[in-house]
Amino acid sequence: MKTSLWSVLGLLLFATACTAQVQVRVEPRTYPVTQNTRSNWPPVPKLLGKDKYTTQAVILENEYLRAVVLPEFAGRLVEVKYKPKDLDLFWRNDKLLDRGPGRMGGGHWSFPFWEHCRHFDETCGYTVVRHASGGVTLAMDIRFDEFLKPEETRRYGRATNLRLVQMVGMEPGSAALTWSARVENPLPIRHGFKLWWLLRQDAKDGIGVIMPAAAVTGHGAPKLIPWDLNTTIRTGQQDSLFAVGIQHDFAGWYLPESDMNVLRLQDHRTAPGAKQVLYQPNPGGYIEMWGGNHELFEECGRMLPAFGSYENRLTILPAVGIGKADYANEHIAVSCRKHEGHWQITAVSARPLAALGLGFQQALPGAMGSGGASARQPAAPDKVVSWTVGSADHPIRITLREGKDVLIDQTFPLDLGPLPEAQFQALQSRVTKTMPGGTGLYAEATDLVAEHGTNLPKAAGMNRELLATASDPQTLLDAARQLMRVTGNSPEVLAGLEKVLKHRPDDPHANLYRAMWLTEAGKGEDAWRHLTKCEALPGGRYLAALSAVAKKDYAAAEKHLDALLKMRPEATFRGKDDPGLALLQNGACISSTRPRLLLAIALTAQGKKDAADATLRKLVDEDPALIEAWMLLGDAQRLRTLTENNSSGKTAAERVLANLRAGQWAGIGRP
Numbered sequence: 001m002k003t004s005l006w007s008v009l010g011l012l013l014f015a016t017a018c019t020a021q022v023q024v025r026v027e028p029r030t031y032p033v034t035q036n037t038r039s040n041w042p043p044v045p046k047l048l049g050k051d052k053y054t055t056q057a058v059i060l061e062n063e064y065l066r067a068v069v070l071p072e073f074a075g076r077l078v079e080v081k082y083k084p085k086d087l088d089l090f091w092r093n094d095k096l097l098d099r100g101p102g103r104m105g106g107g108h109w110s111f112p113f114w115e116h117c118r119h120f121d122e123t124c125g126y127t128v129v130r131h132a133s134g135g136v137t138l139a140m141d142i143r144f145d146e147f148l149k150p151e152e153t154r155r156y157g158r159a160t161n162l163r164l165v166q167m168v169g170m171e172p173g174s175a176a177l178t179w180s181a182r183v184e185n186p187l188p189i190r191h192g193f194k195l196w197w198l199l200r201q202d203a204k205d206g207i208g209v210i211m212p213a214a215a216v217t218g219h220g221a222p223k224l225i226p227w228d229l230n231t232t233i234r235t236g237q238q239d240s241l242f243a244v245g246i247q248h249d250f251a252g253w254y255l256p257e258s259d260m261n262v263l264r265l266q267d268h269r270t271a272p273g274a275k276q277v278l279y280q281p282n283p284g285g286y287i288e289m290w291g292g293n294h295e296l297f298e299e300c301g302r303m304l305p306a307f308g309s310y311e312n313r314l315t316i317l318p319a320v321g322i323g324k325a326d327y328a329n330e331h332i333a334v335s336c337r338k339h340e341g342h343w344q345i346t347a348v349s350a351r352p353l354a355a356l357g358l359g360f361q362q363a364l365p366g367a368m369g370s371g372g373a374s375a376r377q378p379a380a381p382d383k384v385v386s387w388t389v390g391s392a393d394h395p396i397r398i399t400l401r402e403g404k405d406v407l408i409d410q411t412f413p414l415d416l417g418p419l420p421e422a423q424f425q426a427l428q429s430r431v432t433k434t435m436p437g438g439t440g441l442y443a444e445a446t447d448l449v450a451e452h453g454t455n456l457p458k459a460a461g462m463n464r465e466l467l468a469t470a471s472d473p474q475t476l477l478d479a480a481r482q483l484m485r486v487t488g489n490s491p492e493v494l495a496g497l498e499k500v501l502k503h504r505p506d507d508p509h510a511n512l513y514r515a516m517w518l519t520e521a522g523k524g525e526d527a528w529r530h531l532t533k534c535e536a537l538p539g540g541r542y543l544a545a546l547s548a549v550a551k552k553d554y555a556a557a558e559k560h561l562d563a564l565l566k567m568r569p570e571a572t573f574r575g576k577d578d579p580g581l582a583l584l585q586n587g588a589c590i591s592s593t594r595p596r597l598l599l600a601i602a603l604t605a606q607g608k609k610d611a612a613d614a615t616l617r618k619l620v621d622e623d624p625a626l627i628e629a630w631m632l633l634g635d636a637q638r639l640r641t642l643t644e645n646n647s648s649g650k651t652a653a654e655r656v657l658a659n660l661r662a663g664q665w666a667g668i669g670r671p
Contacts, residue, residue, distance in 0.1 A: 020172035107199035112160035125646030135171035175381035188539025192445035196292035208254035213243035245420025270587030305572035338392035437579035467496035550663030
């Protein structure tokens with residue numbers, strides 16, 4: 001069998017990519033500082049009075065991409081370059097604006113507040129993980145414990161109990177950059193949250209907006225608006241639009257002057273938030289693209305189970321030379337256009353492919369169908385491939401394969417579905433707090449952060465009144481849990497729980513909340529009496545394990561933790577009638593980071609060092625930035641970059657481990 005020149009070149013490209021290594025370097029970067037005296041944000045001490053500031057940048061680079069990350073400034077992704085054409089993927093603004101948290105170029109994860117993150121003074125600890133493939137992951141830890149203050153619930157301050165982990169990943173020979181964030185609930189009860197990311201692009205005339213949705217809405221969900229797929233940036237335009245009921249995983253921009261698509265990929269089932277902010281053309285200005293774990297800023301957030309975690313995994317992909325993309329996934333981007341009576345399929349892959357083949361099918365009038373396959377040809381991020389096939393008068397289903405692997409199986413024109421009217425009505429109910437669970441559930445899912453809407457501190461008065469006047473057990477339990485989050489040792493909480501326990505002495509949730517209340521009040525011995533009645537809940541097993549560690553009964557602690565680790569996320573809720581279950585974050589799991597750290601301590605105390613180390617190694621495989629695990633493993637090299645410029649993370653991790661070793665429940669962090 002003859003081997004074509006293109007096949008040989010393709011195999012060489014593939015082999016070269018597999019033997020390459022992603023380069024990582026840390027170097028100082030000096031940025032000018034602009035003082036922003038008109039902002040309501042408090043000043044950032046490290047920038048105050050300075051006209052320039054030098055920080056450490058972590059740079060990841062392969063054949064196709066160069067990405068620059070600033071761990072000291074909340075892990076911002078300030079630059080991504082497509083090297084073959086020397087093109088910036090994002091708006092560049094290489095300066096620090098004091099009291100302006102989102103004003104640098106590139107993008108950032110907006111957390112704990114979903115739109116303006118925090119001030120600009122959070123620091124990430126980081127570590128670089130190298131993979132056998134030659135790829136790397138830059139993992140960053142950020143804690144918010146030091147911001148649990150009353151002022152953090154107001155307009156320009158944010159508070160949370162959650163930990164944020166950010167990861168930037170790059171593989172050799174790939175033009176796809178992974179950029180993900182994970183939030184983790186350390187509490188034995190459920191926890192609300194919102195998690196969004198922001199990317200910015202130059203505001204240039206003619207940029208095509210890529211958002212494959214049937215309809216959009218504005219802030220506050222005033223009405224459902226059909227979405228025009230041909231929307232471009234133009235003079236006189238200014239819109240901030242959220243997709244409703246999106247059914248595809250890609251979105252982005254098409255930059256006609258460089259024939260480059262800047263695409264983002266995220267699973268619409270676990271992260272349905274897709275927003276475009278369209279400002280009119282403006283030299284030096286920007287437009288924005290957002291993505292999140294829910295659909296609209298102003299609606300309630302979603303729920304994490306006790307000890308639960310959620311990861312939004314985003315892929316950033318440049319696709320050059322194919323015109324405006326009609327579809328993309330982590331493997332490939334394609335445009336599918338009608339040309340001279342046929343379909344012209346143009347594709348560019350995310351990594352070198354030795355032999356990319358196209359197959360197609362069409363249903364034609366008077367025939368069962370028509371189809372065929374094309375010759376295979378090599379592809380790469382900087383090598384466009386194209387085919388002309390079929391009849392442009394009818395839809396076409398294409399498959400793109402490398403060997404037996406199907407990279408794309410999609411019909412064009414793309415099906416966006418009908419106008420999502422039912423989804424929009426549900427969305428409006430979550431904005432107006434008329435969904436099952438009402439205002440209290442809205443506040444709990446929104447948690448401690450708010451701009452104009454309700455949050456837990458603002459709902460405290462309502463919950464106090466319910467605890468005093470309500471008799472329904474579920475209403476009392478919900479009000480007690482919500483007030484517990486913002487008020488320690490509240491007599492109203494205890495009184496409400498006693499009402500429930502009087503009629504339902506074995507209620508697991510009431511017993512768990514009472515045990516938590518008593519422990520925080522320094523009455524641990526009284527609390528333990530309730531634990532046998534809440535072992536069906538992750539929180540009950542966790543407090544029981546802590547009690548066993550305090551008594552140095554490490555075998556009992558191990559037993560409780562083993563049972564906890566078998567529980568599903570739904571175990572946190574009170575059954576199918578709990579309205580909070582509808583807000584359980586799709587894709588969330590019980591990661592049980594805190595319980596697994598406790599398990600490693602219990603195993604070590606029993607002399608089971610290999611089992612303890614295996615538990616910790618699995619933890620850091622899943623979460624490379626977990627400071628507590630590296631402390632228990634004694635890895636000084638990892639800890640150096642994770643803690644040397646991350647005093648809040650170091651202090652928080654030391655406190656966590658001290659409490660776990662003593663078998664102490666540390667209580668709920670509150671503003």
